[in-house]
Amino acid sequence: MRALASARQLAWEAAERLENAGVPEPVASAEVLLAELLGVRRSELAFYPESLTREQAALYEAWVSRRLEREPVQRILGYAYFRNLRLDLDEHALIPRPDTESVVDAALEVVDRGGGFSRVLDVGTGSGVIAVSIAQERPSCEVHATDQSEGALRIARRNAARAGTKVQFHRADLARGLDVLEGCVDLLVSNPPYVRSADIPKLTPEVRDWDPRAALDGGPDGLGFYRRIFAEAGPLLADGADVVLEVGDGQAEDVLELGRRAGYAPLGTRVDLTGTPRSGLLRSGTRR
Ligand SMILES: C[S@@+](CC[C@H](N)C(=O)[O-])C[C@H]1O[C@@H](n2cnc3c(N)ncnc32)[C@H](O)[C@@H]1O
Structure with a gap:
C-alpha cells in the first residue's frame, strides 16, 4: 500500500490533475482547498510537518473531485473570505467577488464624507456581504x-450575527414596501x-452552473435593475442622498447616463x- 503523502505532494498532484482537466487556477484551487482542510495558511503548506491522515486524504480527494466538476472552491468549502469577514454561503447566495470590495x-x-453616520440601504444583499462589511x-x-430570496436572507442574517453586526434585513422586491424608510436613506x-x-x-461553468440565476440575470441589456432602482428608490431617499452601484x-x-435621465446627478466612478470602473456614484436631487 502507498505511504500517506505529504501535504505538498498531495497539493502538487491535485493541481496537476486540475490543470490537465482544464480547470481554471489549478494551483490556487488545490492549495486553498488543502490549506482550509488542514486549517493552515496556504503559504504554510510546504512546511506542513505531518502526513495527512487517511480521513483527511479521503476528504481532500472528494473536494478535488468536486473541483474537477467545476464546482467553485468557495462552494466546496461553504464559505468565502471578503475584507475582514468569513461569509457562509449556500446555493441561494452569490459568491462574493473581490471586485465588490472596491x-x-x-x-x-x-459615509466618511457625511461625517460617519448614515442610514444605509443595501439592495439585493445576497450573502449580506456589502451590508455586513459596512456595519462592521x-x-x-x-x-x-x-x-x-428568503434563502439568501437566511444566510445573510447568519453572516451578520457571526460578524457581531446589527443589520436589519427585509424581504422585498428591490426596495418596494419599505415605507418605514421613506425619505430617510442617506446612502x-x-x-x-x-x-x-x-x-x-x-x-x-463556475458562475453559470453554481451562482443563482436570479443573482446574475440583468435582463436583455443587463441594465434592467439599474432602471428600476432609479425609478423606484426616490421615495426612500433623503434629500441629496448618495447612490453607489456596482457595474459590470x-x-x-x-x-x-440612466441615472442622469432619471434625475440623479452623476458624480463619477471608482x-x-x-x-x-466598478462603481457608479450618483446623488439624488432635493424634493423641495
Ligand atoms: C449580483 S447579486 C449581489 C449579491 C451581493 N450583494 C454581493 O455583492 O455579493 C444580486 C442579488 O440581488 C438579488 N435580487 C435579484 N432580483 C431581486 C429583486 N427583484 N429584489 C431584491 N433582490 C433581488 C439576488 O437574489 C442576489 O442576491
Missing part, C-alpha cells in the same frame, strides 16, 4: 438590506444582477483592483 470602499468613502467597519451606521448601495440574459450561457465591465457610463 464598491464597499466607495460606500465607506461616502462603520458601526455608527444604521444598515438595512433587502433581497427577494443606497447595490450590486444588482447585471449580466445580459443572452450572455449567461457563455459564462464560465463597460457599463459605467450607461448606468450614470475603479476596482484591476483598474476597471
